[in-house]
Every structure is written in structure tokens, then in C-alpha cells.
Amino acid sequence: MTTTAPRLDRLPASARIIDPLVVARRNLLRTRRTPQAAVAALTSPVLFLVLMRLVFGGAIHIPGITYVDYLVPAMLIQNVIFGGLSSATGLAIDVNSGLIDRFRSLPTPASAPLLGRSLSDLALQVLATALALIAGVAVGFRFHAEAVDYLILAGLLVLISLSVFWVFAALGLATKNPETVQATTPIFFLFLFVSNAFIPVYTLPHWLRPFARNQPISIFNNALRALTQGQAAARTALGHTTTYYVLASIAWCAILAAIFGALALRSYRNL
Amino acid sequence: MIEVTEVRKCFGDVVAVDGLSMEVGQGGVGALLGPNGAGKTTLIRMLATLSAPDAGTIRVSGVDVVDHPVAVRQMIGLAGQQAAIDGTLTGRENLVMIGRLYRLSAAQARRAAEEVLERLSLADAADRPVRTYSGGMRRRLDLGASLVGRPRVLLLDEPSAGLDPAARVELWSLLGQLVGNGTTILLTTQQLEEVDHLADAVTLIDGGKVVSEGSPAELKDRLGYETIEITVADLAELTLAADTLHSLALDAAEIDRAAGRIAFKAARDRSALAAAVRLLDQDHITVEDVTARRPTLDDVFIALLGRPSEETDAAGRARG
Numbered sequence: 001m002t003t004t005a006p007r008l009d010r011l012p013a014s015a016r017i018i019d020p021l022v023v024a025r026r027n028l029l030r031t032r033r034t035p036q037a038a039v040a041a042l043t044s045p046v047l048f049l050v051l052m053r054l055v056f057g058g059a060i061h062i063p064g065i066t067y068v069d070y071l072v073p074a075m076l077i078q079n080v081i082f083g084g085l086s087s088a089t090g091l092a093i094d095v096n097s098g099l100i101d102r103f104r105s106l107p108t109p110a111s112a113p114l115l116g117r118s119l120s121d122l123a124l125q126v127l128a129t130a131l132a133l134i135a136g137v138a139v140g141f142r143f144h145a146e147a148v149d150y151l152i153l154a155g156l157l158v159l160i161s162l163s164v165f166w167v168f169a170a171l172g173l174a175t176k177n178p179e180t181v182q183a184t185t186p187i188f189f190l191f192l193f194v195s196n197a198f199i200p201v202y203t204l205p206h207w208l209r210p211f212a213r214n215q216p217i218s219i220f221n222n223a224l225r226a227l228t229q230g231q232a233a234a235r236t237a238l239g240h241t242t243t244y245y246v247l248a249s250i251a252w253c254a255i256l257a258a259i260f261g262a263l264a265l266r267s268y269r270n271l
Numbered sequence: 272m273i274e275v276t277e278v279r280k281c282f283g284d285v286v287a288v289d290g291l292s293m294e295v296g297q298g299g300v301g302a303l304l305g306p307n308g309a310g311k312t313t314l315i316r317m318l319a320t321l322s323a324p325d326a327g328t329i330r331v332s333g334v335d336v337v338d339h340p341v342a343v344r345q346m347i348g349l350a351g352q353q354a355a356i357d358g359t360l361t362g363r364e365n366l367v368m369i370g371r372l373y374r375l376s377a378a379q380a381r382r383a384a385e386e387v388l389e390r391l392s393l394a395d396a397a398d399r400p401v402r403t404y405s406g407g408m409r410r411r412l413d414l415g416a417s418l419v420g421r422p423r424v425l426l427l428d429e430p431s432a433g434l435d436p437a438a439r440v441e442l443w444s445l446l447g448q449l450v451g452n453g454t455t456i457l458l459t460t461q462q463l464e465e466v467d468h469l470a471d472a473v474t475l476i477d478g479g480k481v482v483s484e485g486s487p488a489e490l491k492d493r494l495g496y497e498t499i500e501i502t503v504a505d506l507a508e509l510t511l512a513a514d515t516l517h518s519l520a521l522d523a524a525e526i527d528r529a530a531g532r533i534a535f536k537a538a539r540d541r542s543a544l545a546a547a548v549r550l551l552d553q554d555h556i557t558v559e560d561v562t563a564r565r566p567t568l569d570d571v572f573i574a575l576l577g578r579p580s581e582e583t584d585a586a587g588r589a590r591g
Contacts, residue, residue, distance in 0.1 A: 009342045015374065022371045026357065026364070033359040033400065098355030102416065105319040107344040108372040271321070 011109055019108045023116025027090065028123060041086055042128050046135040049075050052198060053139045062200050064236035065229060069144070072136035073224035074197035077217055079128040080161050081188050084168035087121045088181045091172030100271060110268055118165040125161045145230040149242065153227040156249060160220055163253035166260035173267035191217050216252040223249040272297045272424060272455040273318065278327035280313055280479075287313040289479035290327070295457050295472060300450055302470035303459040306576070310479035311459035312352070315428045318457065319349045331424055345374070348417030349426045354409040355416070358402035362393050362412050365401060366419050373420030380419070387415040391445065407438035414442070418449075425449065427458040431465055443468045466490070477576050494574055496521055496536040498564045499547055504557040506531045512556050519543050519550070531559070539565070 031038045049071065057067045094100045094113070103113045133141070143150070175181055194208055195201075195217040204212050212218060223245035226234035234242050273295040280288040288310040295301035303311045316322050317329055320340040329336045336343045356365045363384050370380030388397045391411045401409060410430070417425060430446070431439045446469055450456060460466060466473050467487050475483040475490070483490065499519075503512050506528070513526055513533050524535035537543030544563040551558055 009339050011341060012374070019372055022368055026360065026368050029364065030357060030359045097357075098351050098353035099357065101316075101319075101321055101351055102349065102355040102369070103372065104321055105344060105347065105349040106369065106372040106420070107341055107374055112372070 011107060015107075015112070016109055019112035020115035020119055023103075023113050024119035024123070027117060027120035031120070031124065037086060038124060041082055041124075042131055045075055045079050045082070045128065045132050048078075049132060049135050050139055056198065060199060062237055065225070065233050065238075066140070068136065068140040069142065069229055069233075070200075070225060070237070071198065072132065072141040073228055074195075074221045075132045075136065076129055076157065076224055077160070077220045078192060078197065079132055080125065080164050080220075081192060081217070083121055083125050083128060083161070084164055085181065085185060085188065087117055087165060088168035088172035088175075089178045091117060091169060092176055092178045092181050095173065095176045095271060096178070100268075104268075104271065110265060114169050114264060114268065117169065118162055121165055122158065122161050125157075129157060143228050144233060145226075145228055145242075149227045149230070152246060153224065156223060156227065156246060159253050160249065163257040164216075166257050166264050169264040170260040170267060173264055173271065176271070191215060196221055216249075216256065219245060219248045219252055272299070272332055273301065273457055274328075274330045275314065275318075276328045276330075278314070278317065278324045278329060280310075280317060280322070280324050287479050288317075288324070291476065291479060291481055292327075293474045293481065293484065295455055298450060298453045298455055299472060300446070300456045300458070300470045302466045302473045303457065303476060304461070304463070304466055304473055305459075305476040305482075306461065309476045311476065312428055313479075314476075315349075315351075315426050315457070315459060319347060319426050320344055345420070346422060347424045347426055348420060348422030349428075350414050350417040350430060351428045352432060354413040356401055356409065356413055359400055361398045361400055362388060362404070362415075363397040365412065366415060369416045370419040375420070383419045383421070387418050390418075391415045407434055407441070410434055410438065410442070411445075414445070423453075423455060425454055425456045425458075427456065429459055429461070431460070431462065439465075475575055483575050495539050497539045497543065498534060499537050499544055500532060500534045500560075500562045500564070501547060501551070501558060502530065502532045502560040503551075504531075504559045508556045509533070511554065512551060515550050515554050515556070516547055519547055 052071055053068050056071075060067050060070075062070055091100075091114075100113060104110070145153075171184060172181055175184075194204070194212050195215060196212065197217060201209050201212045201218065222234075222238045222240070223242075225238060226242035226245050229237070231242055234240065234245065238245070273293075275291060275293045278288055278291050279286070291310065291314065293301070293303075303309075303314065305311050313322075317324050318331065318336065320336050320343050323337050331343045331346055334342050334346070357368075360368070366384035366387055367377075367380045370383045371377065373380075375383055388394045391414070393408060393412060393415065396404060396408060401412060404412065410433070414427070414430065417427075427446075431442055434442060443465070446456060446458075456469075458465075458469065470487055473484060473487055473490050474481055483493070501512065501516070503509055509526065509528060509531055513524055516524065516533060516535060519537045520535035521538060522536055524533050526533050537547070544561065548558060548561060
């Protein structure tokens with residue numbers, strides 16, 4: 001006990017990289033030891049996808065795109081939302097257990113526990129995406145775009161996942177209560193259903209359409225549709241070019257990350 | 272080492288800490304004693320840089336907690352009221368994680384974890400998930416988590432809450448060793464016994480203010496009485512008995528005429544119980560029952576805070 005801690009007021013730059021990884025590792029260990037929640041989160045979209053395909057597949061006809069090609073990209077975004085809800089719950093549990101207080105008393109950057117959570121989330125997201133795509137292909141989903149589109153698709157999915165994370169980080173830290181987080185689920189269902197995720201927007205009531213067309217989930221869905229189905233399908237079935245949807249998605253990501261990132265960090269500092 | 276000066280903290284309209292000042296010297300053990308809601312946890316949280324005071328200054332080893340929180344965090348170890356460890360991780364994984372966040376390298380963190388596990392006799396359970404630990408083991412691991420960074424100052428919020436008596440004694444001896452190593456400790460507690468065992472300076476607080484401070488010995492001197500209750504066999508002798516015992520009583524005796532009972536406070540160091548029985552025997556008064564009761568924590572609260580402490584009852588019940 002003779003070592004004297006250096007009176008560093010600034011943390012070494014490496015802390016910003018190492019500490020999130022340390023926290024992410026802990027989150028993943030936790031998920032591996034108590035996999036029940038993760039398994040349910042990973043398998044239910046697959047079940048949902050198959051059901052939607054069987055139930056609505058025959059009823060909904062969208063010119064220029066098959067229903068399964070329309071649906072699978074939206075399932076990837078739905079995965080991001082559900083994954084986000086479980087990270088909000090995880091953060092609220094950590095606040096409740098006092099673990100976040102411990103982190104805050106340690107010489108680690110304020111962002112580390114949150115970035116760590118977003119990284120472990122991203123890892124689960126990659127798995128969820130892979131599963132949903134495999135299930136999608138099994139029920140008829142096909143890629144019709146160019147190779148470069150798939151690279152952009154991968155990058156955009158990572159960006160969306162990391163940006164939307166902050167919405168849920170802010171939720172978990174503001175409510176500090178896993179039950180309250182669960183109670184907000186209907187809000188996210190509202191965003192999912194009042195979007196183009198499962199049905200084209202023109203089937204919605206008039207007054208809902210402007211919101212449904214432009215809210216982030218719809219924009220993200222169309223970007224992924226355009227990037228998997230190609231430029232031609234984007235123009236005829238979705239209305240705008242691939243570039244439009246990708247740029248609009250990046251704009252939404254920037255807005256969500258800026259607003260909710262600031263809220264989350266503020267909540268974290270004032271816990 | 273710890274200097275708290277005129278600190279004030281409000282939550283909305285509630286003043287949690289109200290112009291509080293206190294100090295703990297290098298290598299000392301300071302105890303914050305007070306009922307629930309006295310402001311103990313609020314003060315510890317401010318010392319641990321978890322929340323900022325509205326007014327006043329807090330310094331740890333001369334470093335201001337508001338101006339230089341990162342520097343302060345490198346010097347402190349915090350163990351809160353909850354065991355803030357991850358139940359799904361093993362003891363070792365928990366400690367290595369905390370060690371890494373204390374800016375230790377992977378190898379240093381592993382070594383520090385190993386040392387702490389040995390020291391807290393948790394080596395055998397090191398690779399078991401923490402959820403399989405007993406309550407006492409979890410507490411020890413939580414304390415261990417605050418030790419992996421080799422802090423110079425330990426902040427312990429009710430470290431022995433929820434521990435059985437054996438585990439409590441074990442914790443006390445461990446903290447005693449730490450102090451031997453020069454670690455400065457500030458702990459909060461609701462237990463006089465804990466203060467007795469550990470602290471060399473006690474700050475009794477209530478309503479966010481210092482009510483009394485000093486060493487445990489000084490605190491006890493202020494409460495240096497015991498309560499003696501004597502029941503006489505013959506009610507007719509009650510007044511005579513009260514007169515006889517008058518010389519021993521520190522203040523006016525309470526006399527229950529119906530029960531034939533006299534209760535009074537007597538100095539603890541004068542074997543007042545034996546003296547009382549002897550005096551009554553000289554006057555040929557037959558004593559039916561006699562008891563002496565040492566001061567309880569409730570007596571402290573009544574004596575110094577002017578009211579009983581609700582949670583002393585609760586704590587008493589919890590301890591069985």
C-alpha cells in the first residue's frame with residue numbers, strides 16, 4: 001500500500017479506448033452467463049419474421065418489390081430497437097445495483113461505461129442481424145444490389161446501431177429503473193407500427209403519413225431496402241434514390257446521437 | 272487527509288448537509304455516526320465525487336473534489352451500502368475489471384486482484400460466480416473492489432450493514448490492518464459498537480449538521496452512566512429507598528409507586544449496582560429485583576439528539 005497514485009488530472013488517451021472495451025467485455029461475459037434474455041431477443045425476431053411473411057405475405061402487394069424483400073430490412077431495424085431496449089434495461093439495472101456509482105468513483109472517463117455498453121450491444125446486434133438475414137433468406141429474401149451497396153449497408157447498420165443506442169442509454173439513465181424502461185416499450189411499438197416497417201405508408205390514414213414517412217425508423221428501413229434491393233427497386237417501390245435514403249439516415253443518426261448522447265451524459269454525471 | 276469545510280447540499284427544498292465541517296487526519300479512522308437521513312451518505316457521495324456540494328469545499332489530500340475529480344478518484348476507494356459487484360462474474364473477474372478501470376495494466380490488475388483475494392480469504396471462491404457467495408463474502412469482495420486500486424483514502428458507507436456478528440468482527444480486523452498500512456478511512460455507521468472498535472474520531476451528525484464530535488472515549492464519557500432499576504418488596508419502604516439511593520443518582524430518579532420501582536442513572540465507573548444493593552441492605556430494605564442497563568445507541572441519540580432513533584429499533588430487530 002505504499003504506491004502513491006499520480007495526481008493526474010487528465011486521463012491518458014488510452015483510457016478512452018481500453019476502458020470501454022473492459023466494460024464491454026464484462027457485459028458480454030454477463031450475457032454469456034445469463035443467456036436467457038439474449039436468446040429470446042435473438043430468436044423472437046426470426047419467429048416474428050416467419051409469421052409476418054406467412055400472414056401478411058399474401059395480403060400486401062407493393063409494386064416493384066416482393067413483401068419478403070420489403071420486410072427483412074425492417075426486421076434488422078426492429079432488432080436495433082429491441083436490442084436498445086435491453087441495453088436501457090441493462091444500464092438501469094447497473095444504476096440500481098450501485099455498479100454505475102462505483103464506475104463513477106473510478107478514474108475512468110464518464111463515457112467509458114456507456115461506450116462499453118454500446119460496443120457490447122453492437123456485438124449482439126451483429127449476431128442478431130446475421131440470424132435475421134439467414135432466416136430471411138430461408139423464407140425467400142434475396143439481395144439484388146451491387147457489391148458496394150453491401151459495404152455501405154454494413155457501415156450504415158453499425159452507424160444506426162451506435163446512434164440509436166444513445167436514445168436507450170438516455171432512457172435507462174433517466175429512469176434508473178428496469179421496470180420503468182419496460183413500461184416505455186409501447187412508445188417504441190408505436191414508432192415501429194406507425195412507420196413503413198410492415199406496410200407501405202400509403203395504407204395509413206392521411207394525417208399520419210407525413211410522420212410515418214419521415215420518422216427515423218422509416219428512413220432507416222428504406223435505406224436498408226434500397227441497399228439490399230438496388231437502385232431500380234428504390235426508385236419504383238420506395239420513391240427516392242438510394243443516396244437520398246442513406247444521407248437522410250446519416251442525418252437522423254447525427255441528430256439522435258447529438259441530442260440523446262448529450263442527455264445520456266448529463267444524466268450519467270448527475271446520477 | 273480529508274477536509275470538509277462548511278459544506279452544504281440541498282435536494283430541492285430539503286437541506287441534506289447544512290454547513291458541515293469535519294476532518295480526518297492521515298492514517299486516521301473517522302466515523303460519521305447518525306440516524307437515517309442525517310446526511311451521512313450525501314457527504315460520502317460528495318467525497319467520492321459522485322455529486323458536487325452546493326457550497327463549501329471538500330479536499331482529499333489537499334485536492335479539491337470539484338476542481339480535480341479525476342485526481343481525487345485515483346486516491347479513493349468507495350464501498351457503498353449496496354455490494355456493487357456483478358453477480359454473474361466471478362470474484363476475480365470483478366476485481367480485475369475494477370483494477371483495469373483504476374488504470375492498472377492487465378498484468379497489474381490480475382496481480383492486484385490476486386493479492387486482494389488472498390487478503391480477504393476469498394482465494395478459494397475466486398473463480399466462482401459472485402451470486403453463489405454468502406452475504407458476508409459479497410461484502411468482503413465489495414470492500415476488496417475498493418482496494419484493488421491501492422487507494423490512500425477509503426470511503427465506506429455502512430460497511431457492516433447486514434453482516435452477522437462474526438462477519439462484522441472479521442471486517443473490523445481487516446480495516447484495522449488497513450489503517451496499520453497508513454490508509455485513511457472515513458466510514459458511516461449507525462452502530463456505537465463499530466465506532467468503539469474502529470474509529471479514533473467520531474462526528475455525530477443529524478439533520479446535516481454536526482451535533483457532537485470527539486474520540487469514542489470522549490463520546491462515552493458524555494454518556495458515562497448506566498441505568499439502575501430497583502424494585503423493593505415492601506411499597507412502604509419506597510420513599511426511604513429513594514432517599515437512600517439519592518447519593519448514587521446522577522439526576523432525579525424516576526419512581527413508579529404502583530410497581531415499587533426506582534430507576535436512576537448512575538456513573539458507570541463506580542460499580543453503582545453493588546453500592547446500591549449494599550446501601551439498601553444497611554437500611555434493612557428488602558430488594559425484590561435489581562437490574563443495571565448500559566447505555567444503548569438509543570440513549571446516545573436521546574442524550575445528544577434529544578430524541579430516540581427510529582432506526583435503532585429497526586436495526587435491533589434486524590440483528591435479532
